[in-house]
Amino acid sequence: MNKLPTIRRIYSVFFFVLFLVLLFATDFRHLKGYETALFLEISPLTFFATLLSSFTVYKGIILSLFVIIPTIFLGRFFCSWVCPMGILNQWVSHIFNKRKNIDHNKINSYRSFFAFKYYLLTFLIVLAAFGSLQSGLFDPISFLTRSFTISLFPAINHSAFTMYLKQPIFSGGIIVTLIFIAVMFSNRFLTRLWCRVLCPLGALLGVISAFSPMRIRRDTKKCTDCRKCLKYCQGACDPHAALRQSECHLCMTCIEECPEGALHYGLKKQHSSEHLPLDVSRRRIIETTIATAVLFPMMRSAVNARTLDTASVIRPPGSIPEGDFLRRCIKCVECMRVCPTNVLQPALFEAGLEGLWSPVLINKIGYCEHNCVLCGHICPTGAIMPLTVEKKIKTKIGTAFYNRGRCLPWAMNIECIVCEEVCPTSPKAIWFQNTELIMRDGSIKTLKRPFIDTKHCIGCGICQNKCPVHDSPAVYVTSIGEHRSRTNQMVLKGN
Amino acid sequence: MKEDNPNSKTVSPERRNFLKACALSLGAAAAGVVFYSKEPVKRQEGKIHVLKDHRVVIPGVYPKLCIVHGKDVLKMVTAAVEKLGGISKFVEKGQRVLLKPNVGWDRQPEIAANTNPEVVAAMVTLCLSAGAKEVWVTDVSINDPFRSFARSGIEPAVLKAGGKVKIPTENDFLSTDLKGEILKVWPVVSFLHQADRVINIPVLKHHSLSKCTLSMKNWYGILGAKRNRLHQEINISISDLAAAVKPTLTVMDATRVLKRNGPTGGNLADVSAENTIIAGTDEVAIDACCLKYLDLKTEDVAFLKIAEARGTGTSDWKNALRHEEFSV
Numbered sequence: 001m002n003k004l005p006t007i008r009r010i011y012s013v014f015f016f017v018l019f020l021v022l023l024f025a026t027d028f029r030h031l032k033g034y035e036t037a038l039f040l041e042i043s044p045l046t047f048f049a050t051l052l053s054s055f056t057v058y059k060g061i062i063l064s065l066f067v068i069i070p071t072i073f074l075g076r077f078f079c080s081w082v083c084p085m086g087i088l089n090q091w092v093s094h095i096f097n098k099r100k101n102i103d104h105n106k107i108n109s110y111r112s113f114f115a116f117k118y119y120l121l122t123f124l125i126v127l128a129a130f131g132s133l134q135s136g137l138f139d140p141i142s143f144l145t146r147s148f149t150i151s152l153f154p155a156i157n158h159s160a161f162t163m164y165l166k167q168p169i170f171s172g173g174i175i176v177t178l179i180f181i182a183v184m185f186s187n188r189f190l191t192r193l194w195c196r197v198l199c200p201l202g203a204l205l206g207v208i209s210a211f212s213p214m215r216i217r218r219d220t221k222k223c224t225d226c227r228k229c230l231k232y233c234q235g236a237c238d239p240h241a242a243l244r245q246s247e248c249h250l251c252m253t254c255i256e257e258c259p260e261g262a263l264h265y266g267l268k269k270q271h272s273s274e275h276l277p278l279d280v281s282r283r284r285i286i287e288t289t290i291a292t293a294v295l296f297p298m299m300r301s302a303v304n305a306r307t308l309d310t311a312s313v314i315r316p317p318g319s320i321p322e323g324d325f326l327r328r329c330i331k332c333v334e335c336m337r338v339c340p341t342n343v344l345q346p347a348l349f350e351a352g353l354e355g356l357w358s359p360v361l362i363n364k365i366g367y368c369e370h371n372c373v374l375c376g377h378i379c380p381t382g383a384i385m386p387l388t389v390e391k392k393i394k395t396k397i398g399t400a401f402y403n404r405g406r407c408l409p410w411a412m413n414i415e416c417i418v419c420e421e422v423c424p425t426s427p428k429a430i431w432f433q434n435t436e437l438i439m440r441d442g443s444i445k446t447l448k449r450p451f452i453d454t455k456h457c458i459g460c461g462i463c464q465n466k467c468p469v470h471d472s473p474a475v476y477v478t479s480i481g482e483h484r485s486r487t488n489q490m491v492l493k494g495n
Numbered sequence: 496m497k498e499d500n501p502n503s504k505t506v507s508p509e510r511r512n513f514l515k516a517c518a519l520s521l522g523a524a525a526a527g528v529v530f531y532s533k534e535p536v537k538r539q540e541g542k543i544h545v546l547k548d549h550r551v552v553i554p555g556v557y558p559k560l561c562i563v564h565g566k567d568v569l570k571m572v573t574a575a576v577e578k579l580g581g582i583s584k585f586v587e588k589g590q591r592v593l594l595k596p597n598v599g600w601d602r603q604p605e606i607a608a609n610t611n612p613e614v615v616a617a618m619v620t621l622c623l624s625a626g627a628k629e630v631w632v633t634d635v636s637i638n639d640p641f642r643s644f645a646r647s648g649i650e651p652a653v654l655k656a657g658g659k660v661k662i663p664t665e666n667d668f669l670s671t672d673l674k675g676e677i678l679k680v681w682p683v684v685s686f687l688h689q690a691d692r693v694i695n696i697p698v699l700k701h702h703s704l705s706k707c708t709l710s711m712k713n714w715y716g717i718l719g720a721k722r723n724r725l726h727q728e729i730n731i732s733i734s735d736l737a738a739a740v741k742p743t744l745t746v747m748d749a750t751r752v753l754k755r756n757g758p759t760g761g762n763l764a765d766v767s768a769e770n771t772i773i774a775g776t777d778e779v780a781i782d783a784c785c786l787k788y789l790d791l792k793t794e795d796v797a798f799l800k801i802a803e804a805r806g807t808g809t810s811d812w813k814n815a816l817r818h819e820e821f822s823v
Contacts, residue, residue: 028641165640165664340639369639370761371601371646393761408727418723420703422637424600426761432703448704466637468723 004252004265008080012087019084023148024163026337026378035060037380039084039141040332044068044208045121045201046142049128049135050381053327058382068208075212076205079195080234080249085140086195086202090234090251093187107191108233110244110279114196117203118280119288124200126292131323132299132354136330138200146357147180149337150346170336171345171362196236196247206246210278214265215245216254217272222262229254229263239263242276304352309488311478312350314361314459317368317395318376318385321484322351328383331357335375335384341366343461344375359384361397363461363477364470368397370424370460393425398459399481399490400429400452407474409449413437417448419463419475429456430463430475454481454491543680544671548741549693553580553776560775560784560818567823568772572617572746574823575774585744586692588626593633593690594618594658595742596649597698597713600759601638604648607751608760610698612652614748614772618696619658630658633686634716661686668719675735677728682719687740695745695778699769699785701757705729706796707789708758709782710745711737711807730797737778737798737807747773747781752788779808780816 019039026036040046041060044067051057067078079086097107124135136142150170157163170176186193195202216239218229229239232254237247239254255263305313306322316335319325336344336359343366346357359375361368370393376386387395400419404410409417423430432448439445452475459477467473480490506514557580565571576582586592596610604612615632622630632653636643640662644650650660661667668682687693697713704726705712714736715722725732749771753760760766769788775781779802783793793799799810809815 028639028645162664165662167665340642369601369642372639372642414727415704415729416726417704418726421726421758424759424761426756426759426765428756428759466723468721468726470721 002252002255005256008250008252011081012090015082016084016087019144020148023145023337024153026334028338028340028372028374031338031374037332037334037378038063040145040330040334040380042067042082043139043141043201044071044078045124045135045139045204046330046381048204049124049133050328050330052125053128053131053133054324056382058328058380060380067205071205071209071212073212074209074214075245075248075250076202076209076235077250078205079199079202080251083140083201085144085199086192086249088144089184089187089192089194092184093191096188097191104231105227108230108236110236110238110247112279114236114247115279116197117199118206118278119284120198121200121203121207122285122288123292126289127296130293130296131327132296133327133330134354135200136332137356138198139330139332140194140199140201142330142332143180143183145337146331146333146346147176149333151177151180153337166342168342169365171365172348173346176346176357191236192234195234195249206278210246212245213267215275216243216248216250216252216263216265217268218243219262219264219269219271220273221271222260223273224260224262226259228257228259231257238276242274244276244279246278299354302352302354304354305350305479306352306354309479309485310350311480312360313347313355314363314398314461314477314479315482315484316344316359316361316375316384317392317397317458317483318373318387319397319484320383320385321486325358325383326354328381329355329358330381330383332380333357333359334378334380335359338374338378339366340369340372340374341465343367343465361461361477363464364473365465367462367465368460370462393458396458396481396483398461398477398479399454400457400459400461400463400475400477402450402452403472403474403476406469406472407450408469409447411474413439413445413447415447416468417450418466418468420448420450422462422466424460424462425456425458427456429453429458450475457481541670544669544683544688546671546673546683546687546739546741549690549743550741550776551585551692551743553584557584558817558819559777560780560812560816561773562784562818562820563772563774563823564770564821565772565823566770568611568613568750569617569620570823571772572614572774573621574821575746575772576621576744578819578821579744579774579776582621582625585694586622586625586627589628590626590691591629591631591689592622592627592692592694593631593686594622594694594696595687595713595716596632596634596696596748597708597716598634598640598643598647598649599637599716601642601646602760603646605751605763605766606760607698607700607753607766608758609643609647609649610696611748611750612648614746614750615649615696616652616656616658618694618746619653619656622692622694623657627692631661631686631690632658633661633663633684635663635684635719636716663719673735673739675731675739677731678725678735678739681722684717684719687717692743693740695740695742697745697747698753699747699749699788700753700760701755701765701789703757705733705798706791707782707786709785710747710778711782711798711802714740730801733798734801734805734807737802738805742778743776745775745778745781747785749773749785749788754789775818777808777812777816779803779810780812780818783810784812784818
């Protein structure tokens with residue numbers, strides 16, 4: 001009796017639960033120094049893509065060597081043993097197809113369009129080498145972290161279990177939700193469609209496991225060609241014929257199903273069958289590379305926060321300059337998970353198409369908590385750098401302005417200055433003048449009218465968030481003056 | 496099988512379909528009649544709650560106001576409450592006590608933007624010693640509540656003393672008629688309705704608009720919704736709240752006083768160590784008594800005049816009220 005499939009199942013449950021627990025613990029109350037971004041850090045795709053985009057292996061990302069090096073020798077074990085996305089897809093496929101009368105041979109056989117993921121990987125890698133990191137859109141760990149943060153956890157909070165004090169909301173969250181549901185639903189039509197056809201991380205692991213000495217091997221003398229090994233095959237790697245090593249997840253179910261004991265995992269034996277190499281056409285790889293290389297300069301013509309300083313692109317404190325930011329951000333939205341005020345929001349097109357789902361502050365929803373530095377400490381790629389509290393409370397992410405046409409003391413002669421009350425800097429960036437005014441009825445009233453001192457304003461946005469004229473606040477923050485930019489400045493002196 | 500037997504009496508498909516159609520139309524007609532309404536949406540009017548009076552009658556032999564100076568917070572709080580009649584006069588066995596400190600901001604205790612955690616912990620200990628069943632501590636913070644309760648030191652101090660921290664979620668508010676001049680029906684934190692006794696534990700600090708944040712203004716922290724509108728009539732709002740909420744006892748934390756840049760603070764230079772606890776049952780008197788720490792006079796503070804005129808209390812604590820001042 002082969003124990004490997006059982007061990008694999010135990011591992012898959014363990015890693016999926018670990019992923020959930022770590023993501024759940026990614027908040028102020030449970031953080032306590034755990035390596036909550038562990039799964040994001042061990043993604044080899046993030047390792048290679050960020051290495052190409054900015055020539056560094058940042059901090060925890062070095063941990064992905066624990067996946068890369070074993071994969072070179074053992075094969076693509078990550079996908080069915082560790083990857084929470086792969087495991088979830090497997091479970092969903094199993095539920096969908098359990099009672100369906102389907103042709104397992106057909107559904108679990110390799111098909112030529114499964115090679116699409118290698119071209120997608122090429123596209124993302126070439127793009128990263130040019131300095132636009134888009135791997136996070138398809139990296140399964142980023143994908144699942146994003147989907148759970150934006151869809152699943154708020155849904156749990158909404159329906160039963162209180163995870164947040166306030167129901168979190170996310171700009172364009174429904175798009176992330178629908179994509180997540182679509183990917184899960186696709187398993188109904190083709191088992192593990194995401195893993196087999198789309199996943200660039202799987203493709204990358206397929207490439208680096210192409211020469212592994214350890215693999216599933218079929219004894220041609222013992223094999224009776226019954227094809228039972230195909231029944232639960234997760235990778236669609238054709239264990240009944242010449243195994244496609246780069247597709248194999250080492251799920252070990254083929255060994256379990258084989259009535260003849262013809263399959264084993266390990267080194268080559270006397271009657272072991274031949275294996276097929278990576279199913280990619282060199283011509284198409286070159287085509288993809290050239291197409292991306294042509295596309296990239298065309299994308300440079302885009303108007304985004306990199307090419308033009310943009311008022312609404314307020315990045316979290318500690319963010320590196322926009323060009324570098326787009327080289328580092330994998331849109332995993334861990335920062336949005338950890339943010340206590342819900343101010344960090346997935347950008348739609350504010351930061352350009354390149355910056356889709358990258359974090360921006362929307363002060364109508366929340367504000368940057370003065371003494372909070374969690375986003376920088378959680379960010380796995382260093383797009384947001386960790387700051388100390390002392391440094392953070394001096395880090396300017398934007399500047400507040402008054403819209404005097406809407407501000408109650410300025411426009412309507414009504415007492416207010418809530419903005420001054422909540423301004424967290426010391427001394428307060430918002431100050432006021434006592435002004436004597438003649439009211440409509442001729443009476444005289446002394447009012448406090450607020451002003452911004454740009455020297456002290458750090459752009460945290462609590463003034464905007466707490467302004468009583470809240471549909472379109474009378475005090476609002478724009479990105480100008482932000483610490484990370486040399487160009488996005490307005491005053492000559494004293495910033 | 497029934498269908499397989501040609502002799503059995505079966506309903507013809509046409510007849511069955513006709514019966515189904517009849518049933519469906521009946522159902523539709525019934526739904527139309529039952530749900531017919533002149534309103535576009537069915538609305539359920541929620542219950543409007545009223546606040547309880549949490550005050551207790553204390554024999555006249557005891558002072559109404561007590562000022563205690565010292566360094567040991569637990570001793571000061573205990574001595575102050577003892578002078579006012581003892582904790583057993585205020586809290587009875589088996590009661591649920593709600594403490595309302597000021598936990599508005601994500602600031603460390605030293606900044607003095609929140610109530611000193613030692614004062615809160617001392618009150619938890621006192622209430623439990625009087626046999627209280629539960630001691631709850633709540634506030635509707637302005638900064639992130641989790642951060643505010645943790646970093647103010649109040650959450651760990653309360654848990655250590657044996658109390659419960661009740662951080663309100665969106666579902667913990669009840670529509671309440673405050674019956675004020677401008678404050679009518681507002682969402683009020685439900686713990687206030689559920690408690691038998693309520694003890695106000697404010698901190699003494701500066702505020703630009705109202706001049707000071709004292710015990711009466713501390714009731715801002717029971718309101719949900721967009722309470723930032725209250726600034727437009729801050730003095731009437733404070734007086735309305737003080738008239739609506741009738742606490743059992745008030746224990747003012749003047750151990751550290753934030754003298755400038757309030758109510759948020761952020762600089763130790765703005766904090767002055769006054770090492771004082773002021774306890775009593777008359778909020779107006781307590782607030783008036785606090786003014787000297789902020790170099791204010793009763794005339795400067797409009798909400799005191801309004802509250803006094805309404806009979807909420809007396810600002811002339813020196814002459815009109817039995818008080819004691821001592822050190823421990």
